[in-house]
Amino acid sequence: MQSLAPRRLASACRRSTTLPPTRRWHSSSPQSAPTQTPEPGPSRTTHFGYRTVPEESKESLVRGVFDSVASNYDLMNDAMSMGVHRLWKDEFVGLLRPGSKGPVRCIDVAGGTGDIALRMLDHAREKYADRETSVDVVDINAEMLRAGYVRFKKTMYHDTSQIAFHEANAQDLGQERFLSNSYDLYTIAFGIRNVTNIREALAEAYRVLKPGGTFACLEFNKVTNPILAQLYDQYSFSVIPMLGSILAGDRDSYQYLVESIRRFPSQWDFAKMIADAGFATGEHHSGNGGAWRDLWGGIACIHTGVKV
Ligand SMILES: C[S@@+](CC[C@H](N)C(=O)[O-])C[C@H]1O[C@@H](n2cnc3c(N)ncnc32)[C@H](O)[C@@H]1O
Numbered sequence: 001m002q003s004l005a006p007r008r009l010a011s012a013c014r015r016s017t018t019l020p021p022t023r024r025w026h027s028s029s030p031q032s033a034p035t036q037t038p039e040p041g042p043s044r045t046t047h048f049g050y051r052t053v054p055e056e057s058k059e060s061l062v063r064g065v066f067d068s069v070a071s072n073y074d075l076m077n078d079a080m081s082m083g084v085h086r087l088w089k090d091e092f093v094g095l096l097r098p099g100s101k102g103p104v105r106c107i108d109v110a111g112g113t114g115d116i117a118l119r120m121l122d123h124a125r126e127k128y129a130d131r132e133t134s135v136d137v138v139d140i141n142a143e144m145l146r147a148g149y150v151r152f153k154k155t156m157y158h159d160t161s162q163i164a165f166h167e168a169n170a171q172d173l174g175q176e177r178f179l180s181n182s183y184d185l186y187t188i189a190f191g192i193r194n195v196t197n198i199r200e201a202l203a204e205a206y207r208v209l210k211p212g213g214t215f216a217c218l219e220f221n222k223v224t225n226p227i228l229a230q231l232y233d234q235y236s237f238s239v240i241p242m243l244g245s246i247l248a249g250d251r252d253s254y255q256y257l258v259e260s261i262r263r264f265p266s267q268w269d270f271a272k273m274i275a276d277a278g279f280a281t282g283e284h285h286s287g288n289g290g291a292w293r294d295l296w297g298g299i300a301c302i303h304t305g306v307k308v
Helices: 006-015 055-081 084-096 115-128 141-151 198-208 226-248 251-263 266-274
Strands: 045-049 051-054 107-111 134-139 163-167 182-188 209-220 283-286 290-295 300-307
Touching: 006 209, 045 055, 045 251, 051 055, 055 084, 055 141, 084 115, 084 182, 084 209, 084 290, 084 300, 107 115, 107 198, 115 134, 115 141, 115 182, 115 198, 134 141, 134 198, 134 226, 141 163, 141 251, 182 198, 198 266, 209 266, 226 251, 266 283
Parallel strands: 107 134, 107 182, 134 163, 182 209, 283 290
Antiparallel strands: 045 051, 209 300, 290 300
């Protein structure tokens, strides 16, 4: 795979956006903020997979996981899901139909290697001859963005106003770079369970969306059928870490990915969090008129909400 030095990537990414250049390439992550002396006081905790960790540690632990998996991420996604993640992502984008009502401005948060962004741009172009829909891919991890940037270099979208990559935290995108009420569509796929404070990420989603804009999340969720749940557990806890070890030499990161799925709120609880953030959702059930749509018995799930 072609690799780019960070500085070259930084300036190339900067060119591909209409936003003003920043000190680091599009970085508003807390790591690039001036160091502050932490306030003394008891540390709050959160989960990192099955471990309980201080809240302030989770971000760097998650960053470590994705630094480690970035170069193999697309290959491993295919291997672990036997290609099924592609079907889920196709369904996700097919449900959102970018371009169907004219060009849309999208932000794909925790966008990683750009899988959703590429599908959205292809969908808009192939189905609606739309070459104006645009996607800002945002991720906290520079290595994942780098892989996405290199991938997009081989596409017709490279160096156009349709795609830009930004390093930023879903919990605090930055008010100057990501203006309030500026996007038609906010997507986050297999990302929100890694965020330390999900409510803060939802509040940011609400802030950057225009009134009437759509929030859409694709995430692993709870399997309701007990037989399927048992089979899925066996597969997840034995096969996935083993594949991580064999194919990527990294068992621990894939063990975390499996554990983080189990720690994510249920469909119902997550729908409630979306509603609490101010979004209009459907009723709290799966399917037509519902706040979410289960895929493959709830192994994955699409939640949507509209900013009112
Ligand atoms: C499993 S990958 C999903 C990537 C992509 N959306 C996809 O579906 O293939 C999760 C991504 O979330 C990113 N991430 C984790 N915490 C984040 C945060 N607080 N803000 C932004 N991105 C974050 C990781 O760096 C990683 O790229």
